Amino acid sequence: MTMRVDFGGPGPSQARLVGDYILGPRIGSGSFAVVWRSRHRQHGLEVAVKEIDKKLLSSKVSENLLKEISILSTINHPNIIQLFESIETEDRIFLVLEYCDGGNLAAYINRHAKVSEEIARHFMRHLAAGLQVLQEKHFIHRDLKPQNLLLSTKGATLQLKIGDFGFARLAV
Structure with missing residues (x-):
């Protein structure tokens, strides 16, 4: 689903909906993932959504991703990024993470x-x-x-x- 959304930037843009989250501007990327600044469509909570393309994952990287999800699911601490949920589709995995507005x-x-x-x-x-x-x-x-x-x-x-x-x- 695509919809118009405004994240306070230069103007509204086309955004995708993943679960209950509206994906906004891209804020980072790596070898296997793109990170989007996003919002919960009902509560307005700002989050970072890490989008992973399953086709790019080797079995080892896929295993690492499952470990990452498992580890973050067991930790709730103010000095460790919080994983709110993971959403899996046929070809993608989305990690809904705490958004850190101060960068790295x-x-x-x-x-x-x-x-x-x-x-x-x-x-x-x-x-x-x-x-x-x-x-x-x-x-x-x-x-x-x-x-x-x-x-x-x-x-x-x-x-x-x-x-x-x-x-x-x-x-x-």
Whole structure:
């Protein structure tokens, strides 16, 4: 289904409907996925929808995706990206994730050129809290980098969240 939707950009655009979500502008992409800034069509909750084309997935990548869904389904913590739901169609898988309006840590560092010790300490506390939860649940992220550390604004405060669990594993 296609409908017109306005996400506050230069003007309304054509958007697709996936489940109860209206896919808006593209906000990122990777080897196997495109991420869309989206909204719940009834509640208006802003989310990020990661669209994965099944035809592009090898059996190993498909297995990693299932692990990512499984891991994120078991974690609810303010410093880890939240998975709201996954929607599967014949040729696609959509992960409905928490939208982080502050971008990622790499972009933040590029924008600010220099990060104060106070802000670095703030981010490191959030990273440590998220990693502690992963350790307690016996998960290993395996792809921590500034691009996978997302920032969300809570009032005037930035909150760091660990994202992209595509390489995560259960520690044995």
